[in-house]
Amino acid sequence: QKEVEQNSGPLSVPEGAIASLNCTYSDRGSQSFFWYRQYSGKSPELIMFIYSNGDKEDGRFTAQLNKASQYVSLLIRDSQPSDSATYLCALSNAGGTSYGKLTFGQGTILTVHP
Amino acid sequence: DTAVSQTPKYLVTQMGNDKSIKCEQNLGHDTMYWYKQDSKKFLKIMFSYNNKELIINETVPNRFSPKSPDKAHLNLHINSLELGDSAVYFCASSQAGGIYNEQFFGPGTRLTVL
Secondary structure (H helix, E strand, C coil), X not given: CCCEEECCCCEEEECCCCEEEEEEECCCCEEEEEEEEECCCCCCEEEEEECCCEEEEECCEEEEEECCCCEEEXXXXXXXXXXXXXXXXXXXXXXXXXXXXXXXXXXXXXXXEC | CCCEEEXXXXXXXXXXXXXXXXXXXXXXXXXXXXXXXXXXCCEEEEEEEECXXXXXXXXXXXXXXXXXXXXXXXXXXXXXXXXXXXXXXXXXEECCCCCCCCCEECCXXXXXXX
């Protein structure tokens, strides 16, 4: 089982819709979770982080974390064509040799069509 | 001002050559990282330095040698380049190396080994 799993997509949604991106992970020791957006040919850009169970909202973005189910998601409301990118889920583990290490999923390609 | 910068942006070289990539951050961060993104866009950590000290060294061939002259700089030297080294190499930095480490990425260096 991969440490961080994402549906590679592509996920296609119409403009104005809600895009839902999902991520599951295998290591119960994971304590912090990050969503990065990567446009083609560009570097990953941090858009959200979440450490506690529940929802965290920032503008059109909502991150949801459920540690019991080992599941983290990102909702994008009122999706825009400019949101079309690859979304990378990442997690950070506590202690040991994993200290400070981000483990990434393979990314979900999102396409928002007008 | 560029927060995390890398040089060169593109690097094309022959198998067997030795090359270096340089990274600098002006965010005042203590921790810097090297990541490799392969052709399938999978992003994987290689090394991490905290205040010039190596703290993460993943399973990377010893042809790869990082060096941090000070906490604002992290370089990557690669000896005897192989075809499989072709990838995009990203430098990143964060305030601290712990689990709550929001990492910020440089623009990447696309390495092509012929």
